Amino acid sequence: MNYLPLLGILIIILGFALRFNPMVVVPVAAIATGLLAGLDLVEVISKLGKAFNDSRLIAIPWIVLPVIGLLERYGLQQRARAVIAGFRAATVGRLLILYLLYRQAISAIGLHSTAGHPQTVRPLVAPMAVAAAEAKHGPLDEATSDKVKAYAAATDNVGLFFGEDIFFAIGSIILIQQTLESYGISLSPLELAVWAIPTAIAAFIVHSTRLMLLDRSLSSPRRSRGEGDHPKGGGGVAGEASATTPPPGSAWSPSPSGDGEDRR
């Protein structure tokens, strides 16, 4: 057996460990693997090109950006926050549990590409989650607001992954069916899809529990930055420290140009 192509995997692991740009690590690993497996350079590049080309449908959801961007120009995110701030009963946890249920449900009926990070998380779910947290706990520092936004994105992923396989005509179900078929095991997509249901329920329970714990951690001993007990950069004076508390909304403003590439 030829173990040399495994070096490609090693390149990936090293690349990530050393924090090289994955846009470089990935094609380098792919080309190294191909060459070590005995393909010539033109063959490897062609293979890479064909596979890239075959996966372009992934790019389609970006089509919503002009609508989202345009509405943001007229204050969409601020509006999303204002709406949630009006609901007394809204908490980050409850809001995201509701979204988790919605995301699992629409994915289970095959409408998984109608929601997602560009489509729903950036314009609606994340600002609403931040607003729910601020309505309950006052202005958030940047780390906390980032954490709340990360939970919004995570909830979308969990809802998608553990909802979509209930829909029998999805790619992963077809892939399972075809793989087993090649061993002479014949199954209908529906027979496979029903076995996604127990995990979907488990995922809902596990992630909902974590969202409720998030609510609790937000309300437990306040990480009060405005009270002056957080000596950061010569803080300690209450008035000065409160100046570091971002005004509502500033967490969303674009970072200064120039740091765009090194924060990933």
Add this chain to the structure above:
Amino acid sequence: MITGQHVLFLVGAMFAAFALLSAFDRTNPKRLGNAAFWGLFALSLIAGSWLGDFANGLIVLALAALAGAKLIGRGASPTTEAEREGRGERFGNALFLPILIVLLIAVTGTLLYLYTPLYETRVFEKNRETFVLLCAGVLIALAAIFAWLKPPPLAPLQEGRRLIDAVGWAVVLPMMLAALGVVLADTGVGRTIGGLVLTVIPEGTIFPAVVAFGLGMALFTILTGNAFAAFPVMATAIGVPLLIQTYHGDPAVIGAIGMLAGFCGTLMTPMAANFNLVPSALLELKDPNGVIKVQIGTALPLLAINILFIWWFAF
């Protein structure tokens, strides 16, 4: 018939517009790099089906080089936060309507098309109907916004470019990873790893084999960023020969829940760029791994549950 290729034309045209606008954006010190990057990506979307495999491969390498050489940057935002804040007050909740239009057309449109006699018209390519309807929703929503708010003509593209620049090369990485997955599969790396895994499982007991299968799915997914690449490998290595043929487990359970064990790995890896790195960039989080860190707490217990589910339900 409206096909996936038509949708790619539209998405490609949008990226071509981003490229043009980038080229003339004097606030961005790396405007030519951005223009080249989005321009090449637009070329791939629009003409990829006719360029041939080798030319497509060269585009992939050029995109990697532009990103690797840090030739992509960001310009200034067309509007300030304060401006947006003020306008939000004025337009109220009607601002949500255009998004609801997009979602409603995509959701109800797909359902209506698939489950009524409309399907007989075959106006949409099979399995592409939601994509087509998503685009239709976007165009209708844009028309509504123009009729209502009368923005400057280039505003949707300028604002779209603001958002795409915030995400940067992470837009292209998912396709790059899909390509890597294909190369790994075609060169037999999967089978080699599967063979190595098989040598470390003790013989004769079911539970360790189930654990190896579930953990293997998650680990291989973490490495490649894609459970689709992991499944054929782990099925060939452990799932079929051990769990199904030797221990007579239910293949439907092993297949379906095995894949879901792999999805737990997807939640924990930066290689799954479109699910984990793209949202961090899109939400402008300080830590690019912020989403992954939050997901680990859900993924690990769920992986354990999936392994137990296979053990209970399949045997």
